Amino acid sequence: MKKTSNLDRTKIQKMEMTSQILYKQLKKYFGFNAFKGLQEPVIKNVLAGKDTFVLMPTGGGKSLCYQLPALMLPGTAIVVSPLIALMKNQVDAIRGFVDNNDGVAHFLNSSLNKQQLMEVHEHLMKGVTKLLYVAPESMTKEDNISLLKRLKISFYAVDEAHCISEWGHDFRPEYRRIRPIISEIGNAPLIALTATATPKVQHDIQKTLGMLDTAVFKSSFNRENLYYEIRPKVNTEKEIIKYIKNNGGKTGIIYCLSRKKVEELAELLQVNGIKALPYHAGMDVASRSNNQDRFLMEDVDVIVATIAFGMGIDKPDVRFVIHYDIPKSLEGYYQETGRAGRDGGEGQCITFYSYKDIQRLEKFTQSKSPSEQEISKQLLTETAAYAESSVCRRRLLLNYFGEEYDIQNCQACDNCLHPKKEFDGQEYLTQVLETVLAVKEQFQVDHVANVITGLFNSTIKSYNHHELEVFGEGADKNLHFWNAILRQALVQHFLEKEIENYGLLKLTQKGRDFLKAPYPVMMTEDHDYSDNEDSDDVVMHGKANGDEELMAMLKDLRRDMSKRLNLQPWIIFQDPSLEDMTIQYPITLDELKNCQGVGEGKAQKFGKEFVKLIKQYVEEKDIERPQDFIVKSIVNKSGAKVFIIQSIDRKMPLEDIAEAKGLKMDELLTEIEVIVNSGTKLNLTYYISAIMDEEKITNIYDYFKDEAEDESLKMAMDELGADYTEEEVRLVRIKFMSEIAN
Ligand code: ADP
Ligand code: MG
Numbered sequence: 076m077k078k079t080s081n082l083d084r085t086k087i088q089k090m091e092m093t094s095q096i097l098y099k100q101l102k103k104y105f106g107f108n109a110f111k112g113l114q115e116p117v118i119k120n121v122l123a124g125k126d127t128f129v130l131m132p133t134g135g136g137k138s139l140c141y142q143l144p145a146l147m148l149p150g151t152a153i154v155v156s157p158l159i160a161l162m163k164n165q166v167d168a169i170r171g172f173v174d175n176n177d178g179v180a181h182f183l184n185s186s187l188n189k190q191q192l193m194e195v196h197e198h199l200m201k202g203v204t205k206l207l208y209v210a211p212e213s214m215t216k217e218d219n220i221s222l223l224k225r226l227k228i229s230f231y232a233v234d235e236a237h238c239i240s241e242w243g244h245d246f247r248p249e250y251r252r253i254r255p256i257i258s259e260i261g262n263a264p265l266i267a268l269t270a271t272a273t274p275k276v277q278h279d280i281q282k283t284l285g286m287l288d289t290a291v292f293k294s295s296f297n298r299e300n301l302y303y304e305i306r307p308k309v310n311t312e313k314e315i316i317k318y319i320k321n322n323g324g325k326t327g328i329i330y331c332l333s334r335k336k337v338e339e340l341a342e343l344l345q346v347n348g349i350k351a352l353p354y355h356a357g358m359d360v361a362s363r364s365n366n367q368d369r370f371l372m373e374d375v376d377v378i379v380a381t382i383a384f385g386m387g388i389d390k391p392d393v394r395f396v397i398h399y400d401i402p403k404s405l406e407g408y409y410q411e412t413g414r415a416g417r418d419g420g421e422g423q424c425i426t427f428y429s430y431k432d433i434q435r436l437e438k439f440t441q442s443k444s445p446s447e448q449e450i451s452k453q454l455l456t457e458t459a460a461y462a463e464s465s466v467c468r469r470r471l472l473l474n475y476f477g478e479e480y481d482i483q484n485c486q487a488c489d490n491c492l493h494p495k496k497e498f499d500g501q502e503y504l505t506q507v508l509e510t511v512l513a514v515k516e517q518f519q520v521d522h523v524a525n526v527i528t529g530l531f532n533s534t535i536k537s538y539n540h541h542e543l544e545v546f547g548e549g550a551d552k553n554l555h556f557w558n559a560i561l562r563q564a565l566v567q568h569f570l571e572k573e574i575e576n577y578g579l580l581k582l583t584q585k586g587r588d589f590l591k592a593p594y595p596v597m598m599t600e601d602h603d604y605s606d607n608e609d610s611d612d613v614v615m616h617g618k619a620n621g622d623e624e625l626m627a628m629l630k631d632l633r634r635d636m637s638k639r640l641n642l643q644p645w646i647i648f649q650d651p652s653l654e655d656m657t658i659q660y661p662i663t664l665d666e667l668k669n670c671q672g673v674g675e676g677k678a679q680k681f682g683k684e685f686v687k688l689i690k691q692y693v694e695e696k697d698i699e700r701p702q703d704f705i706v707k708s709i710v711n712k713s714g715a716k717v718f719i720i721q722s723i724d725r726k727m728p729l730e731d732i733a734e735a736k737g738l739k740m741d742e743l744l745t746e747i748e749v750i751v752n753s754g755t756k757l758n759l760t761y762y763i764s765a766i767m768d769e770e771k772i773t774n775i776y777d778y779f780k781d782e783a784e785d786e787s788l789k790m791a792m793d794e795l796g797a798d799y800t801e802e803e804v805r806l807v808r809i810k811f812m813s814e815i816a817n
């Protein structure tokens with residue numbers, strides 16, 4: 076009973092799989108009225124018993140390409156999939172489609188207990204199971220092999236097939252063993268599917284799976300609704316805050332490489348009034364999934380994450396993806412930016428780039444084996460070239476994935492919207508191509524550029540390339556320039572990279588023709604990010620000396636208001652806030668909120684007269700204000716703040732918050748005071764009312780409102796007397812500051 080029955084297969088072929096029948100099945104099982112993209116030809120190919128290779132972008136509908144044939148063909152389809160966590164979802168989804176038949180799909184992995192395993196066996200043997208999902212490591216287990224050998228297998232599907240290649244972004248060594256295991260279990264047609272495949276990865280997959288002659292179905296990887304932009308990594312945090320504020324309320328993801336940066340940035344965004352949460356693999360499972368849920372439920376607008384976030388997440392309306400750090404590969408970049416605009420709507424992809432980051436990433440690879448290092452380095456080089464290029468980003472990206480994009484101006488990338496001046500590169504192109512020939516088409520981009528510029532190094536020396544006639548012929552231009560010409564020669568197909576020997580430059584036929592009869596070719600220079608200060612310094616507060624004259628006026632106004640409102644002056648604005656105003660000269664309430672200790676509430680309640688006064692002053696004195704957008708800094712960098720704010724929002728008892736963060740109660744109160752003093756409102760009433768008498772609360776509250784000369788705790792304790800603990804006074808003071816002052 077093993078192996079595919081050819082009889083059944085031919086029967087189906089004989090039925091002449093007309094589209095009509097397929098549509099009926101599509102409707103019956105999945106309820107869809109039409110196929111997406113290349114699904115139909117793919118499915119026909121699978122049903123015809125042929126090997127099939129599918130390349131479709133994320134969200135393209137790959138699963139259906141094997142699910143539908145599996146349901147239609149006799150026997151069981153074996154689906155190899157790398158993510159145990161997602162397997163259950165996939166199986167549940169299929170079961171959902173096929174009524175009353177839980178046996179129709181199963182998974183086989185290490186998470187099953189004995190009884191569950193027995194049920195799987197039983198269903199398999201009965202022949203009711205149409206899809207069996209296996210992790211590659213389960214597939215190679217002896218027990219499972221002998222089980223699989225007894226099955227009638229309709230076909231094998233290898234999902235996320237790029238895991239086979241070291242050149243992909245998610246290499247899994249076990250994937251390499253799939254082909255030998257299949258041969259052992261019993262051959263049947265094979266369908267491999269992936270969303271990321273450069274020509275190199277594609278070749279690796281086909282070679283490793285023994286399907287070099289297979290029909291390849293490739294949809295376009297162009298995501299028309301995505302806008303791509305690279306920005307120099309200068310004042311990055313400020314730029315990000317500015318961007319998010321200008322795009323009020325839109326949902327987005329910000330990727331950072333380190334966990335520390337994730338926490339810092341999330342906190343900075345919060346302090347600046349943006350609803351943001353962190354997400355990274357170092358967080359405990361509960362808060363991680365809580366933050367993820369709050370993002371999905373649109374409770375927060377922005378998630379700041381390491382790349383641990385996003386796999387398997389299908390939020391359709393992510394409007395921007397920001398890379399705080401450049402990704403390690405263009406595959407990664409494409410995947411991560413791809414999470415924007417899945418619904419076909421707007422999706423802005425903005426990356427902050429500094430060459431220093433590339434060097435930093437290169438350093439990280441030093442712990443790897445030499446061959447892995449080489450791979451990582453090449454991937455990084457491609458990424459840097461993409462970032463620095465002034466060619467259409469879309470064209471570069473698609474070219475990287477082996478796809479032609481001929482439209483002159485995509486209208487949706489920074490390079491197309493703000494093109495660099497073009498020049499005729501005929502002469503330079505000639506030089507480049509001649510140099511590639513001179514080194515016998517045996518070298519990579521870097522080396523060729525070194526030869527042209529005449530850079531003498533050990534490799535050049537060992538090949539005697541300094542003796543070549545072309546050596547140093549382009550010394551009047553720098554490496555940066557020649558790299559740009561080489562890249563454009565590649566993108567325009569005068570040169571190509573050999574796939575098997577990664578990166579060796581060869582002339583294409585077009586290149587050879589060009590050398591015989593050169594013609595004008597328009598080119599551009601790369602962007603130059605080299606003199607960027609790699610400083611993310613947020614504008615700090617209270618450093619510079621403020622305007623003393625204005626300070627005096629502001630204090631007068633404060634005194635005046637305090638009388639009118641019958642409030643202590645310090646409740647209106649504390650001195651550091653006034654000082655900051657004399658430096659920033661805010662003239663709108665929005666700007667005022669950027670001053671130290673001024674939150675939304677304070678600005679609304681007390682701010683109007685202050686900005687009016689400052690505006691007058693600025694106009695009269697013709698003062699040049701710091702024009703730029705001002706960002707609030709985090710007073711005291713502590714990753715706990717975000718957590719504290721969230722927990723209080725959720726009315727968690729302070730004891731629990733303190734315990735969760737390993738703080739003593741008085742340390743927690745200090746943290747909370749810092750938060751409140753920097754202008755964030757916190758509502759502690761739920762907690763205070765639970766632990767204190769109403770009368771005590773009122774007494775302390777009234778003391779601060781009517782008597783206190785400043786917020787001093789000591790004075791309050793003296794005044795209130797021994798009935799009150801320090802903790803109680805502090806708690807009510809926080810409540811007071813939040814309600815009255817903020
Ligand atoms: P991929 O694996 O390529 O990223 P999926 O297989 O997860 O994509 O499918 C992406 C989404 O498209 C899913 O929500 C799926 O239900 C939907 N989908 C697939 N095929 C069709 C179709 N023919 N019509 C409508 N929706 C489809
Ligand atoms: Mg998929």
Ligand code: ZN
Nearest residue numbers: 467485488491
């Ligand atoms: Zn473009």
